[in-house]
Amino acid sequence: MAFAACAGRDTHTAGAGVQCADMRSLVLIGHGSHLNGESAGAVFRYAELLRERGLYDEVIEGYWKEEPSLRQVLRTTASTDVTVIPMFISEGYFTETVIPRELGLGHQGPVPPEGIARVLGGRTVRYTLPYGVHPGMADVILARAREALPDASPEDTALIVLGHGTTRNENSNKVIYANAERLRQSGLFAEVHALFLDENPKVGTWPDLVHASRVVVVPFFASEGWHTLETIPEDMGLSGEVTEFPGNPHGPQTVYYAKPVGTHAAVADVIMHLAEEARGAAGRDGDVDRTHEAAWQALLNLARRGGRMGEVLLSPHGGVFEVRHALDEGTPGADLHTVVTPEGLRDLSRWDAAGEHRPVHTYRTLKRGWRAVLSEADLRRGIHFLYPAVVEESYAHGCHSLRHTPWATTARRQTGIYTRVQRATPEQVAHVSREVCAPCLRTRLWAGEKLPRTFLDGVPGAFPCAEACTYLVAEIREEVSGKRGKPAGHDH
CATH class of the missing domain: 3.40.50.1400 (Rossmann fold)
Incomplete structure (x- = not known):
């Protein structure tokens, strides 16, 4: 087939x-x-x-x-x-x-x-x-500063562009210094300083460096997270978006803490x-791309006649398609939460029934209690969000064009903190993969398992796995390090 x-x-x-x-x-x-x-x-x-x-x-x-x-x-x-x-x-x-x-x-x-x-x-x-x-990020920094303090002026306002910094890569701080210099040259602030969390000059030294009575701090971070919510406020002594410092070395100062640049529209x-x-x-x-188009045509053919894909049931309904958890088959639609956008499917698929994050979408942990009603175009995106790359890889496997990457090749490709997975014994790889891969719908072609047919051929839970995923790589690293089962670090 x-x-x-x-x-x-x-x-x-x-x-x-x-x-x-x-x-x-x-x-x-x-x-x-x-x-x-x-x-x-x-x-x-x-x-x-x-x-x-x-x-x-x-x-x-x-x-x-x-x-x-x-x-x-x-x-x-x-x-x-x-x-x-x-x-x-x-x-x-x-x-x-x-x-x-x-x-x-x-x-x-x-x-x-x-x-x-x-x-x-x-x-x-x-x-x-x-x-x-990109040079345009200077405008984003300025927009964040003006949100935090709309009447910032060159008479009494200092700007701190705050980066992470690292001693491992000199490029990490170049962008901070470059943007600070652009904004310094603009003349919009009395002072502009580049400070860092993990290298000098560190953010905790700001009271000694900054003279202006008002200080706007703009974190040059990609997203809101541990550093912007915890580390930076702690290092600077901030209590909220606006913090008064009456006894600083250069006199009373007020700090206005902006949102990170990376979340600005x-x-x-x-x-x-x-x-x-x-x-x-x-x-x-x-x-x-003709192969890509053919793969999705095969998926649409399955949806038009009605069928299973992993944990979901696809059904045609008068020009649109319904997607629901297969275990909810027969449940009246009125009893299910209705999703009408691909993004809605994406959001519900990111968490299991217990509210835990699902980084591996092909785990058999998709929560129940919903139905999506989507057009043909939206069905493609919705299925892509539910099961990323599964349609394309399943079709390629059926065409004998999906290349498998053995574990040894994947391990040799790892660099940085993951280099140590190259030391994993075959027994360690087998032990960890049995546990990590057990809940997954994918068949481990990279480990020599066979998959004669896929879901496109009528076998609902048959998805190919051409290469060990990054989750498995991370778990094998923990096994080699002797840390598996202990609280994980930030690298996960």
């Missing part, structure tokens, strides 16, 4: 490619987290903003620690013209090493200002600098500037 689906591919998609010429895909790459469900929130909010603008045919997200993974995300793009934006605040290890490596760009080290372009599997892929280094403008500047890199006009 899988062979038949492949055989019919070209007759369907040839016309689609002509109808959708000059198609463009925009991919936003975030870090994500195995532990924190809010970590990816900023990235998909920007994706929603950019979709609303309609300047790209699709805007999708990929993650280092969530799904679709960096190894999967290019397969999920519908066009042959793809621009990839790293959603990071500065250049460093992830933007220069991890992301290019995982995307297969054949590039390591600093990314030139114009970005890099590669042709991968018939796609032109343009990879840009992280959004945080104007970042969407910066992303678009980066993406359009990358259009100048070598490449060609985009077309529909």
Whole structure:
């Protein structure tokens, strides 16, 4: 049956490619987290903003620690013209090493200002600098400062641009100093200082450095999190958005604490500037990726006749489609919470019934009690959110074109703190994967397991797994370190 689906591919998609010429895909790459469900929130909010603008045919997200993974995300793009934006605040290890490596760009080290372009599997892929280094971020800092203190003036107001900093990568602080200098040259503030959490000059020294009576602090961070909510206020002695310091060395001072720059809506403008500047890199006009289109046509065929995909049931209903948990089959629709957007499916699929984060969407932990009613176009996005990359990888497996990556190859590719997984014994890998992979619908092709048919051939829970996921890699690292089962650190 899988062979038949492949055989019919070209007759369907040839016309689609002509109808959708000059198609463009925009991919936003975030870090994500195995532990924190809010970590990816900023990235998909920007994706929603950019979709609303309609300047790209699709805007999708990929993650280092969530799904679709960096190894999967290019397969999920519908066009042959793809621009990839790293959603990071500065250049460093992830933007220069991890992301290019995982995307297969054949590039390591600093990314030139114009970005890099590669042709991968018939796609032109343009990879840009992280959004945080774009000069337009100075305007975002200024917008955040004015939100915190609308009447900031060059007579009595100092600005602190606050970065994380690190002694491991000198690029981490360059963007902070550059933006501080731009705003210093603007003359809008009496003083402008660049301070850091983890390198000198540290944020705790601010009372000795700043003379102005009013001080606006703008965290140059990608999202609201532990540092912006806990570390920075503690290091600065802040009690809220406005804090009075009557006994400072340079006299009484009032500190106005702004929101992080990375959550401001104007970042969407910066992303678009980066993406359009990358259009100048070598490449060609985009077309529909025919294999991608054929995969989703196979999914639509399943939905039109009604069928199972993992834990969900797909049913046609007079021009629209209903998606519900398969265990809710037969439950009256009035008794279920109704979802009407793909984003609604995304949000409910991120948490299990106990409220725990689901970084692996193919775990058998999808909560019950809902139904989604979606158009054909929305069904595609909704299923993509429910089961990222599963449609594309299942179709490729049926066509014998899904490449499997053995554990040893995955381990050799790891760098940084994950290098230690190369020391894992076969027994350790087998032990951890039995536990980590047990709740998953995927069949471990990378470990030598066989999958004769997929859900596209009528086997509901048959999803291929071509490579060990980042969650398993992280757990094997913990096993090798002797920490597995103990409280996890921030790297998860």
